[in-house]
Each structure stands twice: as C-alpha cells, then as structure tokens.
Amino acid sequence: MSDRLDDPDRLTSLVRTGLGAAADPMFDRFASIVQRTLGVPVALVSLVDDARQVFPGAYGLAEPWQQQRQTPLSHSFCRHVVTSGEPLVITDARVDPRVAGNLAITDLGVVGYAGMPLTDGNGRTLGSLCAIDASPRQWTAAELALLADLAAACSESLRLRIASRAALSREEIARGEQKAANLAFSRSQLLLRASVALADANTLADVIGTVRTLVTGTLDPDYVGVSLLDTDRQVNLQSGGSLPDRVADRWRRYPQTARTPSALAAHTGRPILLPDPAAVAEQVPDAAATFTEMGWQSGASVPLPGPRGPIGALTFVWKERYPLDAAEQAVLAALAGYVGQALQRADYLFSREQVATLLQQAMLSDLPDATPFELAARYSPAARGEHVGGDWYDAVRFEDGHLALVVGDVTGHDMLAAARMGQLRSMLRAFIVDRLEPPSALLRRLDAAMQVLGDPTPTTALLAYVQPDETGYRLQWANAGHPSPVLLEADGTVSPLVGRDMLLGVRRRLPRTNYSRTLPPGSTVLFYTDGLIETRTDTLDDRKRQLHGVLTGLAGAPLPDLLDEVLSRLVGDSHEDDVAMLALRNPA
Structure with missing residues (x-):
C-alpha cells in the first residue's frame, strides 16, 4: 500500500523499530547478502521518515555516507518506494524521468537501482531493501525475485523488532503472540541462511546436504528429497543416499506420470500438501506403500523452478501429522526457489568443467616417438573448477630424426586463455613443419601473426631444436620471455639455460636471438611454465634454488618419475597457477 511520508502511523511504526542512523548487525548482513548474491557494488536497508532516510544496513557506500548512515530526502530514491508502496526498478537513473535530477546520482553515484518495499505488520511501507549499481543495469526477473524474497525476510525482521520492543513494555503479551514472533524470526533466519549457504553450493551433493542442514531445527522433517526431471521427462531421485537401499532403488528413476509427491509437484508446477495419511492415500497412491513402510505420516512437495518450467521437486516428509500453515508454505516455496537456482548453477558449473576438461585434453598433444631420446610431459591445472588454462607443451619429430620442443603460457586462467593457446599452438606447429628456419625466426613469425590477426595477448613461449x-x-x-629451462647432467650438476628476449604480443618486429648448447651424454633438459616456481610467498630465486635442489638427486630417475617428484615437492596437490612441464633426456 502507498503511504505519505508524514503519515503519523507510519512514523510511529518507524520509531518502534528502534533503528536509526547507526549500523545494525542483522541489517548489515541483509545488505551484504544482497551485494554478494546480485553482484552489485552497493546495497542498502533504507528507512525513510518525513525528513531523511537512514541506513541501519549498508554495504559499499563511499565515505562520508557509510559513516553517517543517512542522507536528506533530496538524495533518496527509496522515498518513491514508500509513497507508491511498489518496487522501484531503474535501469539508468540519469535518463529516468522519475528520478532524473536526484542528487544521489551525482553525490552517491546511483545509476542502476532496484528497491523492494519493507513493510510493518499493518502493511505500511517503512523503507526499501535496494541494490545499487554505478552503471546502467538491466535487472533480470530472477534477480528481482531474489531481491523480493530477501525484502520479505527483512520485513519479517523489522516486524519482529517492533513486536519485541513492544513486548519489553508490555509484560502481559500473550504466549501465543510470542510464539508466533519466534516462528516468524526462525523462518526469516531460515531464508537468510538459505540464501547464503546455497549461494556457495557448487555441486548437486552440496545442494542436497545444505538443504538438509538448513531445515534441521526449524521444520525438522524425517527426510528431505530432491528429484530432478531428465530429458525424457523421467523423475530421477538425487537424494537416495539417506534412504534404505531397497527404497532408494525403487524410486531411482520412474515416469513423471506416477502419482508420487515429487512427480505430481514437478508435473503440475504447484505445491502438493499431504497433512495426514488420508491425504497421502488420496493424492499420491503410488507412494502410499513407501509412506507406510517408512512410518511417514505426512509430507509436502514443492516444484523447483527453472527457466522453462519446473526442473524437479523438493520433498519433505514427517513421522507425525504436519499441516503446514500459510507462512510455512511460503517458506518452502522461497526455499525451493533458492534450491532451483543453486541446482541450475551447479549443473552449469559441471557442464563447464566437462567442456574445459575435453578442451584441455584435445589441446595437449600426445608426445611422438623420440628415439633415441626419452620424452615425458606433465600438465597440472590450478585448483579451480574449470581445470583449464593457457599453459601448453608440444613436441614435433622430423623425418631426419631431429626434434622441435615447445613450451608456452598465454596470459589468463580460463577457457578463453585455453582457446587462445590452442590458436597459437596450431600456428606455431604449422610454422615448424612448413618453415625450416631457426627458432628465433619462427617466434618472430608467430609474433607478427598475433599482431596482424588483432589478438596480441601477452604470451611467453620457448621453441627449441x-x-x-x-x-x-x-x-x-x-626464448620469448619464458622461464629458462634447466640442464641436469648425469652427475647431478644443474645449470639454467639462460638467454631470452621480450615476450610475444608486446611490440611488432622485435629482434629475437638464437642460443645453443651441446648436450652432455645422459643429460636431461627440463622445460616448464612459471606456475612451477611462482608463489605469493616465496621469491623467484628461492624457488629456483628449490627446483635445482630437487633435480640434483633425480639425475638417474626415469623421466616420468622425475616429473612426478618435481611436481609433488614443489607445488603439491593445490597450487595457484597452471603448470606444464616437458623433459628431454639425451642418450648416454
């Protein structure tokens, strides 16, 4: 409902919150959640009276506003939310007639804005939960729905504060009202915890475990089920690990037309409420035997929303009769929304990991038969989800028996870097096979090609014959800016093969130099990318000494064992950058 800024009842309700121009931990947390989940620089819990707006919850405000926690109404977008009682969504405030000229645009840098009403128990609008961007922003329906859910939880907390402060002055408050306030608080906290915890859940197992943890102590179901629809419109049980094997196997995969809570919710797109055994027998007869077998007396299943309709269902069952009230149904619906988003994100991340793994495998070529030499290589991605980056190694054998060896590193740690790496690797391979030129000439050709094709991504590379x-x-x-390879002689002597020029992709037509060294019998040359020796804590010189020390004792080790030992002792299982290594051993 719309409100006048000077409405006496509304102003009284504001006073009863006890909030003003001072930070409040709970509402700062609301602002932090909005900032993190929507990816905006600024988020506010704003309360508006007839002269100013105050921010008991704030994240990202520039000084002095973050310290002062208030502005005059001349700087308020949220006043429009109060006077209209409706959400205010602005793509670009500088051209929006509703707020053009508002001083918040110039003084606070407000350009993109989305604000949802915060109301008291009587529906009066007290302020706004808002997300702010310093640039024009096209707000998606999913973002606005999430902001609206958080605003509803924030409103519950405001109402709880008002009720709690009134209770301090009225000891005669009824126990029933106190219980209702506590329940409202628990439900709002459940949604708050869900928005935070599910935002960090990156796998299907994470999502299922998080939901189970969230509802323990609040709804306390005996079992929480997650079922998803596959491309054949079959229902797939994803949470069978917490059921007896015989029950889980029974419902592992079954037609969507089955009369079960999950199938019915996913098929109809509406909540299925089963408050007692009679409702179970009537609405979901196919699941009635399982309910009896497990001792379940009631249940509820809500659809998991997706971009083109339900993607599955979230199901709760209890061993006692449990009729859900309207507030609990709303909590389950909001929770299902969070779970649906988390599952879609987990599926997206899994798909990216699969694509990235295949991409990297395709780009790291198999080593040729190098007889009479030995060749071995290793690639270890950094500890990231996509397991892909811009590091590469390559080896080409010519008909006359000599070898071309390559190791390189494209700036970046994602699939774009890997794609650019693939282009450079292919071009250099073509130059190596087609042009019988020294290494420096081929690196000049590669550098020129990068400039002409308009993709001068900084890249280090080393080509050796x-x-x-x-x-x-x-x-x-x-050597184009790459770490110097290391020569390990048969007696354990270690020395770097120094000499390098500017990296690729910086300037056109840079001169490049060839270097050479006769390889002692039985010696090993180790080529590697900088992820092997660069860390946030150690100097490069210290790391190089560590590498040389490790190699000293591995002169006679088989090349695969040598590479595994170097990787294990220098970077371990978790490292900050990708590592590629290529080793050549000269015949004794």
Whole structure:
C-alpha cells in the first residue's frame, strides 16, 4: 500500500523499530547478502521518515555516507518506494524521468537501482531493501525475485523488532503472540541462511546436504528429497543416499506420470500438501506403500523452478501429522526457489568443467616417438573448477630424426586463455613443419601473426631444436620471455639455460636471438611454465634454488618419475597457477 511520508502511523511504526542512523548487525548482513548474491557494488536497508532516510544496513557506500548512515530526502530514491508502496526498478537513473535530477546520482553515484518495499505488520511501507549499481543495469526477473524474497525476510525482521520492543513494555503479551514472533524470526533466519549457504553450493551433493542442514531445527522433517526431471521427462531421485537401499532403488528413476509427491509437484508446477495419511492415500497412491513402510505420516512437495518450467521437486516428509500453515508454505516455496537456482548453477558449473576438461585434453598433444631420446610431459591445472588454462607443451619429430620442443603460457586462467593457446599452438606447429628456419625466426613469425590477426595477448613461449652435431647432440633455442629451462647432467650438476628476449604480443618486429648448447651424454633438459616456481610467498630465486635442489638427486630417475617428484615437492596437490612441464633426456 502507498503511504505519505508524514503519515503519523507510519512514523510511529518507524520509531518502534528502534533503528536509526547507526549500523545494525542483522541489517548489515541483509545488505551484504544482497551485494554478494546480485553482484552489485552497493546495497542498502533504507528507512525513510518525513525528513531523511537512514541506513541501519549498508554495504559499499563511499565515505562520508557509510559513516553517517543517512542522507536528506533530496538524495533518496527509496522515498518513491514508500509513497507508491511498489518496487522501484531503474535501469539508468540519469535518463529516468522519475528520478532524473536526484542528487544521489551525482553525490552517491546511483545509476542502476532496484528497491523492494519493507513493510510493518499493518502493511505500511517503512523503507526499501535496494541494490545499487554505478552503471546502467538491466535487472533480470530472477534477480528481482531474489531481491523480493530477501525484502520479505527483512520485513519479517523489522516486524519482529517492533513486536519485541513492544513486548519489553508490555509484560502481559500473550504466549501465543510470542510464539508466533519466534516462528516468524526462525523462518526469516531460515531464508537468510538459505540464501547464503546455497549461494556457495557448487555441486548437486552440496545442494542436497545444505538443504538438509538448513531445515534441521526449524521444520525438522524425517527426510528431505530432491528429484530432478531428465530429458525424457523421467523423475530421477538425487537424494537416495539417506534412504534404505531397497527404497532408494525403487524410486531411482520412474515416469513423471506416477502419482508420487515429487512427480505430481514437478508435473503440475504447484505445491502438493499431504497433512495426514488420508491425504497421502488420496493424492499420491503410488507412494502410499513407501509412506507406510517408512512410518511417514505426512509430507509436502514443492516444484523447483527453472527457466522453462519446473526442473524437479523438493520433498519433505514427517513421522507425525504436519499441516503446514500459510507462512510455512511460503517458506518452502522461497526455499525451493533458492534450491532451483543453486541446482541450475551447479549443473552449469559441471557442464563447464566437462567442456574445459575435453578442451584441455584435445589441446595437449600426445608426445611422438623420440628415439633415441626419452620424452615425458606433465600438465597440472590450478585448483579451480574449470581445470583449464593457457599453459601448453608440444613436441614435433622430423623425418631426419631431429626434434622441435615447445613450451608456452598465454596470459589468463580460463577457457578463453585455453582457446587462445590452442590458436597459437596450431600456428606455431604449422610454422615448424612448413618453415625450416631457426627458432628465433619462427617466434618472430608467430609474433607478427598475433599482431596482424588483432589478438596480441601477452604470451611467453620457448621453441627449441635438438639436432645432431659432430660431438653428439646440440640444443638450439629462442626464448620469448619464458622461464629458462634447466640442464641436469648425469652427475647431478644443474645449470639454467639462460638467454631470452621480450615476450610475444608486446611490440611488432622485435629482434629475437638464437642460443645453443651441446648436450652432455645422459643429460636431461627440463622445460616448464612459471606456475612451477611462482608463489605469493616465496621469491623467484628461492624457488629456483628449490627446483635445482630437487633435480640434483633425480639425475638417474626415469623421466616420468622425475616429473612426478618435481611436481609433488614443489607445488603439491593445490597450487595457484597452471603448470606444464616437458623433459628431454639425451642418450648416454
């Protein structure tokens, strides 16, 4: 409902909240949740009286506003939410006639704005829960729905504060009212915890475990079930791990037309409420035997929303009769919304991981037969979900028996970096096969191609040839800003193969130099990317000394064991950057 800013009843309700221009931990948490879940720089819990607006909850305000926690109404968008009683959604405040000229645009940097009403128990609008962007913002329906859910929980907390403060002055408050206030608080806290916890759930198992934990102590069901629809419109039980095997196997996968709580909720898109055994027998007869077997007396199933309709159902069952009141039904519906979003995000992340893994596997070529040399390689992605990056290694064997060896690193740690790496790797491979030129000339060609094609992404690369000479074998290389390879001789002597030029993608037509070294019999050359030696805590010189120390004792180790030992001792199972390594051993 709309309200005048000077409405006496509304102003009285504001006073009864006990909130003003001072930070309140609970409402700061609401602002933090809005900021994190919607990805905006600023979020506010704003209460508006007839002269000013105050921010008991705030995240991201610039000073002095964050310290003062208030502005005059000349800087208030939220006043429009109060006077209309409706959400206010603005893409670009600078051109929106409703707020153009408001001083918050220039003084506070408010451009994109979405505000949802905060109301007291009588429906009076006290202020707004708002998300603010410093740039134009097209708010999605999912974002606005999430903000509305959080505003409803925030309103519950405001009402609880009003009720609690009134209770302090009226000891005769009825126990029933106190119980209702406590229940409202528990429900609002459940939704708050759900919005935070499910935002961090990245896998299906995470989501199921999080939901179980959330409802323990609040709704206290005997079992929480998550079922999803597959492409054949079959219902797939995802939470069978907490059921006896015989029951889980029975409902592992079954037609959507079955009369079960999950299938019915997913098919109809509406909540299925089963307050007692009679309702179970009437509405979901296919599941009645399982209810009896498990001793369940009641249940409820709500659809999990997706972009094109329900994607499944969230189901709760109890061992006693449990008629859900309207507030509990609303909580379950909101919780199902959070779970649906979390499941879609988990599916998206899983799909990206699968694509990334296949992409990286396709780009890391198999090593050729290098006889009489030994060759081995390793690739270890950083501890990220996509397991893909811009590091690569390559080896090409020519008909006359000599080898071309490559190791490189494209700036970036994502699928875009991997795609660029694939392009550069393919171009360099073509140059190596087509042009019988020194390494420096081929790196110049690659640099020129990057500039001409308009993708001068900073890249380090090292190209080396291994060829016979009158004393054995000679290594000739050119280095474009890459870490120097290491020569490990048969007696354990370690020395870097120094000499390098500017990295690729910086300037056109840079001169590049060839370097060479005769390889002693039985020696090993280790090429690697910077993820092996760069950390946030150690200096490069210290890490290089560590690498040399590890190699000293591995001169006679088989190459695969040597690479595994270096990887284990220098970076372990979790590291900050991708690591690619390529090792060549000269025949003794």
